[in-house]
Amino acid sequence: MIRRAFFDRSVHEVAPDLIGVTLLVDGVGGPIVEVEAYNETDPASHGFRGRTPRNAVMFGPPGYAYVYRSYGVHWCLNLVCEEEGTAAAVLIRALEPLHGVERMQARRRTDEPRLLAAGPGRLCQALGVTGEHDGLPLDQPPFELRPRTGQPTIASGPRIGITLAADYPWRYVLAGSRFLSRALPRA
DNA sequence: CAGTGGATGCTCT
DNA sequence: GAGCATCCACTGT
Numbered sequence: 235m236i237r238r239a240f241f242d243r244s245v246h247e248v249a250p251d252l253i254g255v256t257l258l259v260d261g262v263g264g265p266i267v268e269v270e271a272y273n274e275t276d277p278a279s280h281g282f283r284g285r286t287p288r289n290a291v292m293f294g295p296p297g298y299a300y301v302y303r304s305y306g307v308h309w310c311l312n313l314v315c316e317e318e319g320t321a322a323a324v325l326i327r328a329l330e331p332l333h334g335v336e337r338m339q340a341r342r343r344t345d346e347p348r349l350l351a352a353g354p355g356r357l358c359q360a361l362g363v364t365g366e367h368d369g370l371p372l373d374q375p376p377f378e379l380r381p382r383t384g385q386p387t388i389a390s391g392p393r394i395g396i397t398l399a400a401d402y403p404w405r406y407v408l409a410g411s412r413f414l415s416r417a418l419p420r421a
Numbered sequence: 422c423a424g425t426g427g428a429t430g431c432t433c434t
Numbered sequence: 435g436a437g438c439a440t441c442c443a444c445t446g447t
Binding site: 422423424425426427428430431432433434 | 435436437438440441442443444445446447
């Protein structure tokens with residue numbers, strides 16, 4: 235069980251430490267393979283321009299879920315980090331489908347493992363995450379976070395789908411995973 | 422394969 | 435009224 239204190243650190247420490255951690259929502263999920271860090275010094279972050287009704291959870295205490303709607307269609311799940319009053323969170327972008335695969339297949343309407351949870355919108359659809367999860371604590375049901383067992387090899391690169399601060403290397407992935415939303419650009 | 426554009430709704434200026 | 439921390443279908447090789 236991941237404890238609340240795990241998130242009471244810089245997003246740049248928490249984000250790579252989340253690679254390999256098993257994320258479950260109502261028992262459905264698997265090991266996280268791709269995340270992105272956002273904080274309030276970051277022009278691409280929702281929190282950069284201050285607190286609003288949408289991003290309020292980002293400014294709250296660490297260890298909670300920040301869920302927002304993207305492009306009017308998809309939901310995206312973030313894990314809030316750092317101390318209360320700062321806007322910092324890690325966007326969960328992809329995981330390896332391992333637990334509750336049948337429920338993921340039904341929700342996503344595909345059997346293709348690579349298309350179940352590769353990308354923040356797909357991941358939320360597969361795990362059943364919606365705006366109703368915004369503000370919920372991560373150490374209580376329906377959420378469950380299980381520590382990783384080994385030490386994964388982690389790589390980093392630029393984040394995806396943003397225009398501002400696009401060169402910050404704040405995307406962290408499990409090196410060589412075939413469940414990423416996209417491969418890392420070549421160095 | 423790569424590139425393009427539409428869906429769709431909410432947030433903020 | 436513009437702009438998205440996306441995904442998918444469709445085009446043309």
